[in-house]
Amino acid sequence: MTPRAERIRGWGFAAPALLWTVAFFVVPFLVMGAMSLATLEGRTLVWGLSLANYVELTEKAYLARAIMVSLEITVTVTVVSVVLAYPLAWIIAFRVPARWQRLALLLAILPFWTSYVVRSYAWLLVLAREGMINNTLIGLGLISEPITLANTRFATVTGFVHFFVMLLTLTIYANLIQLSPNYRRAAMDLGANAFQTFRHVILPLTLPGIVTGAFLTFVLCIGDYVTPQILGGNTELTVPQVIMVQLGRRADFPLASALAIVLMGIVTLAYIASARWLRLDRL
Amino acid sequence: MTRLPALLLSTTALSIGVAGAASAQELNALVWCDHTDPALIEPFEQEFGVTVNLREYEGTGAALALLEQSRPGDWDVLVIDGIDVFRAVEAGILAPLDPAELPTDDFFPEVVMAESNTLDGVTYAVTEKFGYNTISYNSEAVDPADMESLATVWSEKYDGRISIYDYYLPVMGIAAMAEGIATAEIGMDDLAPIGEVLSTMRSRAASVAGVVAAQTALATGEVDIVVGGGEWLTAVLAGEQPELTWTIPEEGAVRWAQSIGVVAGTEQPDLALEFVKYIVSPEGQARLATSSCFWGMPANAKAGDVLSDEEKELLRWDSQADYLARTQLYPAPDTDLDIEMQDLWLDTLQQ
Numbered sequence: 001m002t003p004r005a006e007r008i009r010g011w012g013f014a015a016p017a018l019l020w021t022v023a024f025f026v027v028p029f030l031v032m033g034a035m036s037l038a039t040l041e042g043r044t045l046v047w048g049l050s051l052a053n054y055v056e057l058t059e060k061a062y063l064a065r066a067i068m069v070s071l072e073i074t075v076t077v078t079v080v081s082v083v084l085a086y087p088l089a090w091i092i093a094f095r096v097p098a099r100w101q102r103l104a105l106l107l108a109i110l111p112f113w114t115s116y117v118v119r120s121y122a123w124l125l126v127l128a129r130e131g132m133i134n135n136t137l138i139g140l141g142l143i144s145e146p147i148t149l150a151n152t153r154f155a156t157v158t159g160f161v162h163f164f165v166m167l168l169t170l171t172i173y174a175n176l177i178q179l180s181p182n183y184r185r186a187a188m189d190l191g192a193n194a195f196q197t198f199r200h201v202i203l204p205l206t207l208p209g210i211v212t213g214a215f216l217t218f219v220l221c222i223g224d225y226v227t228p229q230i231l232g233g234n235t236e237l238t239v240p241q242v243i244m245v246q247l248g249r250r251a252d253f254p255l256a257s258a259l260a261i262v263l264m265g266i267v268t269l270a271y272i273a274s275a276r277w278l279r280l281d282r283l
Numbered sequence: 284m285t286r287l288p289a290l291l292l293s294t295t296a297l298s299i300g301v302a303g304a305a306s307a308q309e310l311n312a313l314v315w316c317d318h319t320d321p322a323l324i325e326p327f328e329q330e331f332g333v334t335v336n337l338r339e340y341e342g343t344g345a346a347l348a349l350l351e352q353s354r355p356g357d358w359d360v361l362v363i364d365g366i367d368v369f370r371a372v373e374a375g376i377l378a379p380l381d382p383a384e385l386p387t388d389d390f391f392p393e394v395v396m397a398e399s400n401t402l403d404g405v406t407y408a409v410t411e412k413f414g415y416n417t418i419s420y421n422s423e424a425v426d427p428a429d430m431e432s433l434a435t436v437w438s439e440k441y442d443g444r445i446s447i448y449d450y451y452l453p454v455m456g457i458a459a460m461a462e463g464i465a466t467a468e469i470g471m472d473d474l475a476p477i478g479e480v481l482s483t484m485r486s487r488a489a490s491v492a493g494v495v496a497a498q499t500a501l502a503t504g505e506v507d508i509v510v511g512g513g514e515w516l517t518a519v520l521a522g523e524q525p526e527l528t529w530t531i532p533e534e535g536a537v538r539w540a541q542s543i544g545v546v547a548g549t550e551q552p553d554l555a556l557e558f559v560k561y562i563v564s565p566e567g568q569a570r571l572a573t574s575s576c577f578w579g580m581p582a583n584a585k586a587g588d589v590l591s592d593e594e595k596e597l598l599r600w601d602s603q604a605d606y607l608a609r610t611q612l613y614p615a616p617d618t619d620l621d622i623e624m625q626d627l628w629l630d631t632l633q634q
Binding site: 043060061062065066069121124125129130131148150151233234235245248249251252253 | 341342343344345347348370373374443446449452489490491492493495496499500503504505618621622625626629630632633
């Protein structure tokens with residue numbers, strides 16, 4: 001086959017994926033970018049090259065606050081999820097006998113099988129004033145009055161962490177089982193204790209799995225509407241919630257698009273920050 | 284041996300063909316969740332031999348955007364907030380209706396709302412259901428006497444025991460009424476005092492919740508009061524939890540109303556009109572009033588002949604004259620005021 005024929009064949013194989021990406025990502029993204037530069041005059045959409053929507057983000061305190069709230073929640077969820085998922089993945093990879101590992105992973109991802117919305121409402125009931133946690137704490141005599149757990153940032157973070165620990169466990173586990181036990185043996189032979197082995201050998205080698213899972217957690221969390229809407233009780237608003245308000249009654253697609261572009265900008269920055277360790281091909 | 288599968292196959296194909304032919308005509312309606320109750324829709328489907336495809340939406344803006352992006356004929360019927368009918372008419376989305384076909388003479392006079400459903404003398408929609416955004420509460424957890432004045436509803440006594448309904452127009456209407464401002468007369472200058480009331484309300488609230496979340500919060504004891512609630516919130520819970528009730532305080536409350544119309548460009552205007560007529564008929568009205576999603580008063584007073592005494596009691600049928608006199612339609616701001624009101628609402632939520 002001539003080089004030219006090979007090139008044509010290569011493009012032929014790539015064409016469906018390229019067309020898909022252009023049709024369902026590039027074109028919608030360009031339309032959204034153009035929409036963010038349009039304005040809503042009265043109820044009429046006026047196309048143009050105005051930065052008014054982006055200026056509005058700096059002028060209206062609730063918009064800037066929504067960006068901060070989204071960032072704070074997302075960073076908290078990502079860190080807590082990594083801290084919880086790493087030991088879980090470690091236990092499954094190194095402490096659970098090989099023949100039980102598949103079952104352990106299955107149990108770890110079992111909550112994925114239920115509806116995301118139903119799971120969020122279930123958490124609302126668990127965290128309620130008359131819910132399981134408050135009743136247990138009162139029953140044990142640890143508190144005398146119910147404490148407020150539902151409709152708070154704590155509730156939102158809890159709902160998110162429950163979901164993302166599963167995701168991170170999978171990415172970190174995938175990384176851990178690829179490590180040869182010889183690395184640990186070599187470190188021990190050279191005089192490293194267990195902590196030093198983890199700190200200087202295991203952790204750096206498993207960083208791609210951690211960062212890949214953390215990046216996915218960041219992306220999915222910052223763009224999520226359902227969990228903060230159900231569990232947060234609107235006591236503070238994230239960017240997706242504010243986008244929904246803009247669309248709901250006024251159909252302010254230009255401002256909603258500007259907010260969505262800002263979200264994409266934040267995700268891009270997160271990608272740049274983590275690109276060095278990202279190994280999406282390992283998923 | 285080979286004839287049985289062939290027979291089954293041909294029978295199945297025949298059944299599918301018959302079913303396909305029987306449900307070939309479809310009516311597409313963009314609605315609120317109360318229209319998705321099979322008890323409401325199935326009698327119409329059976330009578331006319333059609334399938335009604337229902338799609339729920341949230342927010343007039345989202346519905347209008349969807350309709351504007353659809354091809355003529357994609358949609359046949361639209362259910363819309365009464366105060367937003369004019370927006371749909373301005374956008375060319377609603378088709379004229381023949382008022383002679385509509386039983387508005389049987390309606391509660393206050394909810395005919397010709398000023399909302401008619402533009403330049405042409406009728407585009409008809410009111411189908413109404414109710415109140417007022418105060419829902421747990422009568423075993425709060426002092427019912429406190430619920431008779433807005434000043435005591437969001438007082439310090441109920442700090443952390445309140446949820447606010449997550450829609451700025453009715454809640455800001457209630458805040459306006461607490462300040463003695465008529466909902467129809469809210470202007471830019473009124474936003475400062477309304478904002479102060481909202482801030483107080485917000486500082487006492489445990490959550491700002493949509494329909495399901497507010498019902499869940501009240502039913503589970505997460506909160507004891509829902510500002511902006513009403514019969515639509517508590518009636519479906521009354522069977523199991525009769526202590527969940529509602530009242531209209533002395534300052535009054537806000538009245539909501541939803542309308543139904545035929546979408547311009549429908550390819551089956553006669554069927555769409557029949558659907559509208561069914562919905563505003565006494566039978567349709569009774570079913571819509573007691574929909575499994577949320578209850579509300581039927582616009583057609585003759586639905587009272589179809590509803591049971593128990594249902595009418597839950598809807599407070601006999602108190603409607605008093606309630607209609609003491610309530611005001613919720614604010615219908617122009618575009619500029621709407622933007623300011625929404626900004627004030629979001630600012631308050633983010634405090």
